[in-house]
Amino acid sequence: xxxVTQMEGPVTLSEEAFLTINCTYTATGYPSLFWYVQYPxxxxxxxxxxxxxxDKGSNKGFEATYRKETTxxxxxxxxxxxxxxxxxxxxxxxxSNSGYALNFGKGTSLLVTP
Amino acid sequence: xxxxxxxxxxxxxxxxxxxxxxxxxxxxxxxxxxxxxxPGQDPQFLISFYEKMQSxxxxxxxxxxxxxxxxxxxxxxxxxxxxxxxxLYFCASSLGPGGPFSGANVLTFGAGSRLTxx
Numbered sequence: 001x002x003x004v005t006q007m008e009g010p011v012t013l014s015e016e017a018f019l020t021i022n023c024t025y026t027a028t029g030y031p032s033l034f035w036y037v038q039y040p041x042x043x044x045x046x047x048x049x050x051x052x053x054x055d056k057g058s059n060k061g062f063e064a065t066y067r068k069e070t071t072x073x074x075x076x077x078x079x080x081x082x083x084x085x086x087x088x089x090x091x092x093x094x095x096s097n098s099g100y101a102l103n104f105g106k107g108t109s110l111l112v113t114p
Numbered sequence: 115x116x117x118x119x120x121x122x123x124x125x126x127x128x129x130x131x132x133x134x135x136x137x138x139x140x141x142x143x144x145x146x147x148x149x150x151x152x153p154g155q156d157p158q159f160l161i162s163f164y165e166k167m168q169s170x171x172x173x174x175x176x177x178x179x180x181x182x183x184x185x186x187x188x189x190x191x192x193x194x195x196x197x198x199x200x201x202l203y204f205c206a207s208s209l210g211p212g213g214p215f216s217g218a219n220v221l222t223f224g225a226g227s228r229l230t231x232x
Contacts, residue, residue: 034220043204044157044223089156093221101147101159101170102206102221 002027004090006105013080013112021075021108023064023090031092033057033066033073034102038087047075047088080112116141118224120205126230127195135190135227139207145169146188147221148180149204157204163188164210195231202226 007022025033035047035057048057053068062077073090090105119138127133139146145164149157150173159172163182174180177195182188186207192199206221 036223043225044206046220046222049220101149101162101172102157103159104156106156 002031002092002094002103004092004103004105006088006090006108008106009087009109011108011110013110015082015112015114016079017112019075019077019080019084019110021088021090021110023073023075023105025071025073025090025092027071027092027094029094030068031094033064034091034093035062035064035073035075036089036091036104038089038107040086044089080110082112082114085110085112118205118207118222120203120224120227122227123225124228124230126232128232129195129197131195131231132191132193133195133229134192135203135205135229137188137190137205137207137224139186139188139205140222143207143209143222144186145208145210145219146182146186147206147208148174148188148190149206149223151202151204151226153201155201160190192229195229197231200229200231202228 003026032051034049036044037047048059050057050066056065064075087107087109089107091102121136147162148160151157160174162170166182180190204226206223208219208221210219
């Protein structure tokens with residue numbers, strides 16, 4: 001089946017540190033890949049996406065590259081801010097005429113300290 | 115821009131009671147999805163509808179049912195509530211689901227409905 005594995009948190013970083021959150025996936029075919037972010041007490045917001053191999057999604061300084069050879073979609077940011085503190089979910093969605101839902105990873109909590 | 119609207123935002127019920135959650139998708143979105151997120155857990159997919167027909171089914175308990183109406187809004191009905199049903203319930207909507215690149219259609223989530231079962 002389809003699944004996503006994320007590195008376990010929590011991740012604690014100082015402001016302006018470099019962030020990497022690892023995500024690997026298992027899927028048949030060629031899924032689309034997403035990163036969603038959930039701020040405390042809020043819903044899930046799309047952060048970025050990539051729909052095919054070697055695509056790079058980027059938004060708000062975050063980046064992730066769809067690596068088919070390593071089945072990975074690691075999230076990176078060069079310099080984190082306190083406001084980036086949130087839970088980050090990696091997710092995949094199969095491309096299909098049947099319309100599959102998103103499969104989420106377990107989430108990685110990030111805490112950025114001043 | 116209009117977002118996904120969920121109601122109620124908070125709901126408190128007793129065990130064995132019933133509850134109904136409502137979801138209003140983004141205008142022109144024809145697909146809705148329901149997710150359940152327990153405390154500290156990842157969102158678990160329950161069920162989805164496309165053009166008022168069930169399009170995909172996840173881990174939805176038999177005590178729960180859902181439907182999508184002609185105006186594309188959806189309702190999740192939960193009966194015989196248990197303590198373990200206490201969770202945040204998210205609705206999401208998208209365009210789709212058909213086509214070879216349907217996976218790229220972004221799901222936009224609502225703010226969620228928090229159900230507490232006492």
